[in-house]
Amino acid sequence: MAGRKRWVNLFMQSVFLGPSLLFFVIVVIIPFFLGMYYSFTDWNGVAITVNWVGARNFAAMFADAKFWTSFWFTIRFTVAVVILTNVIAFALALLLVQPLKSRNLLRTLFFIPNVIGGLLLGFIWQFIFIRGFAAVGKATGLGFFKLEWLGTEATGFWGIVIVFVWQAAGYMMIIYIAGLMNVDRSLIEAAEIDGAGYGQKLRFITLPLVMPAVTVCLFLSMSNAFKMFDLNLALTRGGPFGSTESLALNIYTEAFTNSNYGLGTAKALLFFVIVALVSSLQVWFTKRREVQS
Amino acid sequence: MKKKSFLSLMLVLMISVLAACGGGGGMPNPNAATGTDTKTDTATDNKTEPAAGTDTGSSNVTLKMFQFKVEIADAMEKLLAEYKKETGVNITIETVGGGADYGAALKAKFASGDEPDIFNNGGYNEAQLWKDRMEDLSDQPWVADLTDNVKDPMTIDGKLYGMPMNIEGYGFLYNKALFEKAGITELPTTLTELRAAAQKLKDAGITPFENGYQEWWVIGQHLVNDAYAKQDDPDKFIADWRAGKTSVADNKIFNEWINLVDLTMEFSNDRPLTTDYNTQMTEFASGMAAMTQQGNWTQVQIDGIDPELQVGVLPMPINDDEKLNDNIFVGVPNNWVVNKNSPNKEEAKKFLNWMVTSETGKKYTVEEFKFIPALKSITYEPDQLGTIAASIQEYVQADKTLGWQWPKLPDGTNQEFGALMQAYVAKKITKEELFKQMDETVLKLAQK
Known part of the structure; x- marks a missing residue:
């Protein structure tokens, strides 16, 4: 009887998990190992013949100055974006758990940028930065709008940061709101009776209790920032003069524009290792700070 | 019993899911627009296929x-x-x-x-x-x-x-009405004449050049081609360059060509680095600048803005050698x-x-x-194709054309040159650095 039950369980599991596992294997696992294989070849993405070249691609990658420039850009970008997104999202969440009349409307409005795809967003914002900002600058004379947006290294960098934060903050806000709503009122009331001020309540009660949300938000914003591609492609395409080329865009260019598929996959492999490492470190680190109420 | 029927139902569902996936990738089905790709369905649905079922069967291809x-x-x-x-x-x-x-x-x-x-x-x-x-x-x-x-x-x-x-050709497109307004009667074919013309335009309050330097292919491909095509033997030059046997730093043509680049920047529109192709053509076609580096493929855009606009093509001179410079670039x-x-x-x-x-x-x-x-x-009449093509046709008939050399460079070179040229015109790197990095880029991308 017990044996039969185990069999049924196994069967149930394969029925429910089987399809998704199958797709996961087909679209993630197999391409991943194929990519590993290609990273040791000189395949150009088209040719029928594929030659094994050993670790040559990895050597070329470490010698590629542009790759490391992109790497450095991606790190700077990730740091800026993770801090800004989470600070803004948390502030918005704090604001929107207050009993405001327009609360639901505002939550929806802040969330909307998230449902627009990155490519489209990139093209819309390119127009806003280049044409919109210029027009506003002309009309108001404000220095901020009169900058040559996306035409210099600094405005290119901050341009992408602004759009990314604008898009991601609404999503993170929803997660923070969910976290804030789950904070036990009685703990806050107890703190109030003990005479805690707003700042103290926030720091010693609310923040520790929403740490699970912080873990999730940090993880999401960090890995998304690291993997940013479509926004980069549409908004600046790595320009001006290659100063805003993210790692993902560099890999794409290497594989598809330069027709070095092997080198591209080698870069992608290193990229994967870095993203996995950084994300797990971050999750491990923030997990330790989570508390139970 | 109930559980069993539930399980078998699940099994059936799972199999049908799998079967559906299997079917999608198989036989190419005529007339069925597969939903996965971005076909331009508008016309296919409305016009080309009045009724998919009524295919006569004369050909199933x-x-x-x-x-x-x-x-x-x-x-x-x-x-x-x-x-x-x-x-x-x-x-x-x-x-x-x-x-x-x-x-x-x-x-x-x-x-x-x-x-x-x-x-x-x-x-x-x-x-x-x-x-x-x-x-x-x-x-x-x-x-x-x-x-x-x-x-x-x-x-x-x-x-x-x-x-x-x-066949397409490009050079500096110029707005004939604006040239007339600035009093330019003789079309410039040398760098000195081009500078004089630009100065006249500027004095008349007209922006001389509309530079679409946000586009890598405008600045890194078409503009640089001016320097490859004017080499004595472009094929040999590019082959040597790829092999590392020659450098652009001590190349006479490149050192002269850079003066043309500087000239376009000296008489440029505002913010050339954030001027994309669309902006470039919109501003040129609405008469905001007198010259722009483009080709006859822009006729459609220009017609959309001002179908009456009279446009001609000018060469892109790098020095004062008239014979060398009075050519435009024509290719496939x-x-x-x-x-x-x-x-x-x-x-x-x-x-x-x-x-x-x-x-x-x-x-x-x-x-x-x-x-x-x-x-x-x-066969065709030049005016069927618009004023730009008519102008190109004159150059072709007078045998005043040079080729498109950039497809001979290693993959990715032109895009990289776009970035390098942007850095140069933004004064982030000097001429020497530009030439050095061009050499390095070609060498790096040529070795596979």
Whole structure:
């Protein structure tokens, strides 16, 4: 009887998990190992013949100055974006758990940028930065709008940061709101009776209790920032003069524009290792700070 | 018992899911627009296929065409509808614009097994890249009618692998009315004359140059070509450059050419680095600047803004040698190629042949696509194609043309040059650094 039950369980599991596992294997696992294989070849993405070249691609990658420039850009970008997104999202969440009349409307409005795809967003914002900002600058004379947006290294960098934060903050806000709503009122009331001020309540009660949300938000914003591609492609395409080329865009260019598929996959492999490492470190680190109420 | 029936229901569901996936990738189903790709369904649904079920069955072949020329996408749909009417062969078309994006999309198509029967190839380096996939077209009836030099990009070991799409030319487009307004009577053919003309325009309150330097292909490909094409022997120069045997730093032509780049920046529009192709053409066509570096493919955009605009083409002089400089750059932008492994390749060849030999095809080439044809057998009046093409035609007839050399450079070079040139015109790097980095880029990308 017990044996039969185990069999049924196994069967149930394969029925429910089987399809998704199958797709996961087909679209993630197999391409991943194929990519590993290609990273040791000189395949150009088209040719029928594929030659094994050993670790040559990895050597070329470490010698590629542009790759490391992109790497450095991606790190700077990730740091800026993770801090800004989470600070803004948390502030918005704090604001929107207050009993405001327009609360639901505002939550929806802040969330909307998230449902627009990155490519489209990139093209819309390119127009806003280049044409919109210029027009506003002309009309108001404000220095901020009169900058040559996306035409210099600094405005290119901050341009992408602004759009990314604008898009991601609404999503993170929803997660923070969910976290804030789950904070036990009685703990806050107890703190109030003990005479805690707003700042103290926030720091010693609310923040520790929403740490699970912080873990999730940090993880999401960090890995998304690291993997940013479509926004980069549409908004600046790595320009001006290659100063805003993210790692993902560099890999794409290497594989598809330069027709070095092997080198591209080698870069992608290193990229994967870095993203996995950084994300797990971050999750491990923030997990330790989570508390139970 | 209840549990059992639930389980079997789940099993059935799972199997049906799997079966559905299996079916999708299998037989190519004529008339069924597969939902996965971004077909230009608008015209296919409305016009070319009045009723999918009423296919006469005269031919069950459906050809897939994957092309990059956005400008002709709509007209091409109409042409394919005409072809279907005449022969019953159904051809679906997909268009993905832009150089690098098209290449990437095409590679993705081949990698996924959804190979098109007819696609595009830019020639030279790109022809080498796709050599394994292209059908030899040397024996096709239209080959004899090709004009001079248009075969070169697609010829490998004496075999012709592609049908040239058309001929295009570029230089500095100039607005004739604005030139007149500034009192320029003699068209500039040397750098000194060009500087004088730019000064006159500026004095008349007209922006001389509209620089679309946000586009890598404007600044990194077309502008730099001026320096390759004016070498004594461009082929030898590029071969030596790729092999590291020559450097642009001590190249006379490059050192003179950079003066032209500086001139365009000295008399530039505002913010050239954030001026994209659309902005460039919009501002030029609405008379906000007198000159812009572009070619006859812009006629459609210009007509959309000001169909009456009189535009001519000027050479892009790098020094005061009139003979060297009084030339514009003419080449074959792209070629139609047939997939060697396609089961329908004979049908594909028939279509290509029809496109350039039938009356309908010829008419479309000139009137709808606005192409300067690459075949002698297609005749046209210059004014059918607009003022830019008419101006290019004059240069062609006077034999004042130089070639397009950039497809001979390693893959990715032109994009990298775009970034380098942007850094140079933004004064982030000096001329010396620019030349040094150009050398390094070519060397790096040439070694595979």
